[in-house]
Amino acid sequence: MAKIFIYGAGSIGCYVGGRLLAAGSDVTFIGRARVADQLRDRGITLSRHDDSRWHAPPERIDVSTDAASAAAADLVLVTVKSAATPTAAAELANVLRPGTVVVSFQNGVGNADVLRAALPQQTVLEGMVPFNVAERGPGAFHQGSGG
Numbered sequence: 001m002a003k004i005f006i007y008g009a010g011s012i013g014c015y016v017g018g019r020l021l022a023a024g025s026d027v028t029f030i031g032r033a034r035v036a037d038q039l040r041d042r043g044i045t046l047s048r049h050d051d052s053r054w055h056a057p058p059e060r061i062d063v064s065t066d067a068a069s070a071a072a073a074d075l076v077l078v079t080v081k082s083a084a085t086p087t088a089a090a091e092l093a094n095v096l097r098p099g100t101v102v103v104s105f106q107n108g109v110g111n112a113d114v115l116r117a118a119l120p121q122q123t124v125l126e127g128m129v130p131f132n133v134a135e136r137g138p139g140a141f142h143q144g145s146g147g
């Protein structure tokens, strides 16, 4: 099974990664210590505007604060804010295998170009998240609109 890494586990990263996990994918989250500790303690809970809800307990969550863990990735979803993209690109350039697919799931023009410039041996694609997500509490992320 393809190893999917979420680089920048915040609102979008935890929500999209959680949805992939719910669908049975092999997902690893890379994020800050605050979020990593919360996912390790509480797991992930996703909710939606249609009142649906899904929870994964801590033992189902693979999370790291170390970008080097992305060396194992087949696919990386970049979900940091635009200002953090140059750092993300530099960190990923140090660790990704040639041929790894990287998708920018970010708002803002130019993020994919920043990633492409730093990752000439990887395939960088542009993604889109057409809905809003908010962090509602430790490990809890809510999709507030359709799309």
Ligand SMILES: NC(=O)c1ccc[n+]([C@@H]2O[C@H](COP(=O)([O-])OP(=O)(O)OC[C@H]3O[C@@H](n4cnc5c(N)ncnc54)[C@H](OP(=O)(O)O)[C@@H]3O)[C@@H](O)[C@H]2O)c1
Binding pocket: 007, 008, 009, 010, 011, 012, 013, 030, 031, 032, 035, 079, 080, 081, 082, 084, 087, 088, 091, 105, 106, 107, 108, 129, 130, 131, 132, 133, 134
């Ligand atoms: N939230 C939405 O509803 C929404 C909807 C559509 C699109 N988007 C887009 O999605 C992207 C992410 O937004 P978001 O709301 O999910 O932001 P967010 O909640 O701030 O999530 C990004 C996370 O990545 C972390 N991060 C930054 N640099 C990192 C690094 N080098 N290593 C590990 N973790 C790192 C951030 O930590 P620090 O804060 O400590 O740097 C933060 O926890 C943005 O481009 C945004 O425009 C968001």
